[in-house]
Amino acid sequence: MARAVRAARAEKRPPRQRFEVDARRAQLLSLGLEAFGSRSYDDVSIDDIATQAGISKGLLYHYFTTKRGFYVEVVRDAARQLVERTQTPPDLPPLARLSVAIDAYLSFVEERALAYVALMRGQTNDPDVRAVVDATRDEFIDRLIGGLPNGVTPRQRLVLVGWIGFVEASSLAWLEHGGVDRQGLHEILSSALLALVQT
Amino acid sequence: MARAVRAARAEKRPPRQRFEVDARRAQLLSLGLEAFGSRSYDDVSIDDIATQAGISKGLLYHYFTTKRGFYVEVVRDAARQLVERTQTPPDLPPLARLSVAIDAYLSFVEERALAYVALMRGQTNDPDVRAVVDATRDEFIDRLIGGLPNGVTPRQRLVLVGWIGFVEASSLAWLEHGGVDRQGLHEILSSALLALVQT
Numbered sequence A, B: 001m002a003r004a005v006r007a008a009r010a011e012k013r014p015p016r017q018r019f020e021v022d023a024r025r026a027q028l029l030s031l032g033l034e035a036f037g038s039r040s041y042d043d044v045s046i047d048d049i050a051t052q053a054g055i056s057k058g059l060l061y062h063y064f065t066t067k068r069g070f071y072v073e074v075v076r077d078a079a080r081q082l083v084e085r086t087q088t089p090p091d092l093p094p095l096a097r098l099s100v101a102i103d104a105y106l107s108f109v110e111e112r113a114l115a116y117v118a119l120m121r122g123q124t125n126d127p128d129v130r131a132v133v134d135a136t137r138d139e140f141i142d143r144l145i146g147g148l149p150n151g152v153t154p155r156q157r158l159v160l161v162g163w164i165g166f167v168e169a170s171s172l173a174w175l176e177h178g179g180v181d182r183q184g185l186h187e188i189l190s191s192a193l194l195a196l197v198q199t
Helices: A002-012 A015-038 A046-053 A057-064 A067-085 A094-111 A113-120 A127-146 A154-177 A182-197 B002-012 B015-038 B046-053 B057-064 B067-085 B094-111 B113-120 B127-146 B154-177 B182-197
Strands: none
Touching: A015 A046, A015 A057, A015 A067, A015 A113, A046 A057, A057 A067, A067 A094, A067 A113, A067 A127, A094 A113, A094 A154, A094 A182, A113 A127, A113 A154, A127 A154, A154 A182, A154 B154, A154 B182, A182 B154, A182 B182, B015 B046, B015 B057, B015 B067, B015 B113, B046 B057, B057 B067, B067 B094, B067 B113, B067 B127, B094 B113, B094 B154, B094 B182, B113 B127, B113 B154, B127 B154, B154 B182
16 A cells, blocks of 8 residues: 555656666665665664664655664565566576576575575565565566476476475575585475476 | 563472463463464453453463563463474374374364464574574474484584475465375475485
8 A cells, every 4th residue: 555655656756766766775775785684683783784874864764664674675575676687588498497597596596695695594484474485486486387298286286396395495405505506406406396396 | 581580480389279370371372372373462462361351451461471571481382382282202103204294284274274374484584582492493404313323414414404495485385385195295395305315
């Protein structure tokens, strides 16, 4: 509702001002990602983020209303980036699409590690954050099912959900402890999926 | 530190009083589990829990100091239950131990669904909660590695970490949406592990 009102207001602004609003919002989301990705929610200071952005705390709250609301938008933005980057050309064969998608996923994990950790290690008992994370997983599962000719049984769906859990757990452990190079993790993830769909 | 002081004090109490302290603590942890397992952290009211236990809010804070501290102990207690229930007789062959452990895990998931959700959907960006959840996963991975004759390579360790993620994701989805019966989920989890260790 508040967002709809803000969006309507933004529409009435001249283009340059709308650009500035979008740029400011993007800047705040980027600072928020760094903060929430590296510290616990309680340890993130809205004052510090406003200072880093060179704006008042009041202006930050103008954009995001509450600390909680800001946090949810930061997670939503990280999820949007991950979902966009892992889109694949629909004309590729399924296995090639899988490989391209895993590659894009791991480049996000590697290059945007803080965003990935913020998304996966987030406050998943917050209903809004949980909804964002669940929607991201559902999008990946729908893409996997879309690549299969005959849809899936409930059992196969649980296996795909499990594989998404496999990808997240091994990617987080890889970020933290390494163990293999990125190509090695890519191979682990694709071999796992191929082995699992045959069980 | 505070806990060490409390423990030292408890030691000096006569046995009956110590029993009452332990029983009260267990009651509060059980009420906490129900609350944190079914609502978001911010929506859990310490006042309500104290009222349900028939004690003052001050007495609850005597046991757990802060809401955050109470929450961490609730998660720790759920983790302890899960780890204890899934212990298996060391004289069984590895595959039989795996089956017994998965069975015990799924009976926890089914019978103590709120505890399981509280543990898995917890505020995993809180360092103390994260430490409890990570220690639980490490315990399971150490048990799996203990069942293998030659230890594991870094690659195999990542696969086992991934399988724990597979178990958690499919168990949560099963609690929420069903799809197969418990025996069916048991079969999915064990087939997945056997397929994955051969990749």
